[in-house]
Amino acid sequence: xxxxxxxxxxxxxxxxxxxxxxxxxxxxxxxxxxxxxxxxxxxxxxxxxxxxxxxxxxxxxxxxxxxxxxxxxxxxxxxxxxxxxxxxxxxxxxxxxxxxxxxxxxxxxxxxxxxxxxxxxxxxxxxxxxxxxxxxxxxxxxxxxxxxxxxxxxxxxxxxxxxxxxxxxxxxxxxxxxxxxxxxxxxxxxxxxxxxxxxxx
Amino acid sequence: xxxxxxxxxxxxxxxxxxxxxxxxxxxxxxxxxxxxxxxxxxxxxxxxxxxxxxxxxxxxxxxxxxxxxxxxxxxxxxxxxxxxxxxxxxxxxxxxxxxxxxxxxxxxxxxxxxxxxxxxxxxxxxxxxxxxxxxxxxxxxxxxxxxxxxxxxxxxxxxxxxxxxxxxxxxxxxxxxxxxxxxxxxxxxxxxxxxxxxxxxxxxxxxxxxxxxxxxxxxxxxxxxxxxxxxxxxxxxxxxxxxxxxxxxxxxxxxxxxxxxxxxxxxxxxxx
Numbered sequence: 510x511x512x513x514x515x516x517x518x519x520x521x522x523x524x525x526x527x528x529x530x531x532x533x534x535x536x537x538x539x540x541x542x543x544x545x546x547x548x549x550x551x552x553x554x555x556x557x558x559x560x561x562x563x564x565x566x567x568x569x570x571x572x573x574x575x576x577x578x579x580x581x582x583x584x585x586x587x588x589x590x591x592x593x594x595x596x597x598x599x600x601x602x603x604x605x606x607x608x609x610x611x612x613x614x615x616x617x618x619x620x621x622x623x624x625x626x627x628x629x630x631x632x633x634x635x636x637x638x639x640x641x642x643x644x645x646x647x648x649x650x651x652x653x654x655x656x657x658x659x660x661x662x663x664x665x666x667x668x669x670x671x672x673x674x675x676x677x678x679x680x681x682x683x684x685x686x687x688x689x690x691x692x693x694x695x696x697x698x699x700x701x702x703x704x705x706x707x708x709x710x
Numbered sequence: 711x712x713x714x715x716x717x718x719x720x721x722x723x724x725x726x727x728x729x730x731x732x733x734x735x736x737x738x739x740x741x742x743x744x745x746x747x748x749x750x751x752x753x754x755x756x757x758x759x760x761x762x763x764x765x766x767x768x769x770x771x772x773x774x775x776x777x778x779x780x781x782x783x784x785x786x787x788x789x790x791x792x793x794x795x796x797x798x799x800x801x802x803x804x805x806x807x808x809x810x811x812x813x814x815x816x817x818x819x820x821x822x823x824x825x826x827x828x829x830x831x832x833x834x835x836x837x838x839x840x841x842x843x844x845x846x847x848x849x850x851x852x853x854x855x856x857x858x859x860x861x862x863x864x865x866x867x868x869x870x871x872x873x874x875x876x877x878x879x880x881x882x883x884x885x886x887x888x889x890x891x892x893x894x895x896x897x898x899x900x901x902x903x904x905x906x907x908x909x910x911x912x913x914x915x916x917x918x919x920x921x922x923x924x925x926x927x928x929x930x931x932x933x934x935x936x937x938x939x940x941x942x943x944x945x946x947x948x949x950x951x952x953x954x955x956x957x958x959x960x961x962x963x964x965x966x967x968x969x970x971x972x973x974x975x976x977x978x979x980x981x982x
Contacts, residue, residue, distance in 0.1 A: 537744045545739035566747035646731040665732035
């Protein structure tokens with residue numbers, strides 16, 4: 510089941526087809542948080558995520574400016590932008606790999622985006638716990654092998670449908686369902702393992 | 711954690727808990743991200759400050775190029791003028807690429823070979839042609855309006871050239887200050903009037919008094935009786951002519967009648 514409303518996207522696609530420059534800002538405002546979130550959870554680095562999301566939006570604009578109205582109207586914006594975002598992230602990873610030796614996971618496994626999603630009524634102690642739990646989930650997600658991490662992020666951080674994910678990742682829906690399930694199980698196991706380690710310590 | 715005791719002593723976590731934890735990993739993008747994307751594609755502009763011989767400048771720019779240059783001052787007035795000129799919003803927090811900054815600095819220092827992309831969307835092709843042509847005038851030299859008109863193939867459009875230069879949205883970056891009236895007097899300047907124009911030209915090493923003396927005496931061109939070539943008075947070839955060999959001409963016809971040919975560097979306007 511899809512929880513996100515896609516009817517707005519069709520309207521936005523029509524507006525972009527009608528006048529790209531007038532409508533593009535709406536696309537940016539609509540999509541910037543989800544592209545940033547996807548990039549942040551893929552890379553675990555706030556600065557990388559910012560550059561990837563910006564790069565994705567710029568690539569999207571440049572592509573749209575070469576498409577005719579019919580092609581723009583037919584676009585499913587969400588999966589289309591997600592594909593561009595993943596490509597931007599891959600390109601960046603490749604460039605960084607060319608430049609520097611790989612960084613160990615323990616270095617990147619700290620969520621730089623800690624804190625904001627806390628109930629307004631909660632006290633500072635609850636806030637600290639919530640923030641640190643969020644950090645720990647983010648770190649575990651960052652350690653998930655990429656073939657599970659990508660579908661888990663697209664399905665559960667971003668809430669793409671399996672149909673949309675199949676379009677983005679080029680895998681069958683069945684494969685993606687299995688990978689998401691496996692990814693969640695691995696996350697749960699990793700969380701429980703960490704809890705046990707803590708209980709012993 | 712909504713788990714229950716586990717045989718091993720640790721808690722067991724429901725998959726729903728994992729899903730909801732993942733859902734909470736959505737993040738809000740920093741506000742500058744959207745702004746920077748819009749600037750990069752040219753749907754919004756950033757502002758950047760530069761030093762110049764006539765004081766601090768503001769430069770409005772985006773991913774397509776420089777869109778406006780103005781004297782720094784009242785922020786509201788600048789934003790208002792920018793909006794009127796471009797129709798785009800200004801955003802804070804845009805980062806000008808270092809390469810563009812260096813290119814603008816070089817251009818402001820008089821290096822016309824520094825590549826500064828310009829965003830002249832919405833401007834008339836005639837205006838853009840006038841502004842581009844002004845870039846051919848080297849630092850420390852000037853050319854008359856009529857020269858631009860002839861060079862862009864519109865020899866009769868001298869007045870239109872003058873008003874196009876007055877509307878130059880990117881003064882100093884496009885050196886419209888190096889274009890003077892056909893009679894050799896300095897003429898108007900959009901960026902703070904004739905006084906500012908004199909200041910910029912002096913800072914570029916132009917001998918203003920010398921130029922005005924020549925203009926007052928009716929001289930439009932200088933020639934050398936050894937090369938038999940005539941030039942604009944500020945052309946670097948003209949400045950190399952020694953006093954003994956310097957000839958003065960009131961117009962191009964007079965020079966041609968005397969058997970002189972036009973300099974191939976400063977290209978005195980044939981129609982003038």
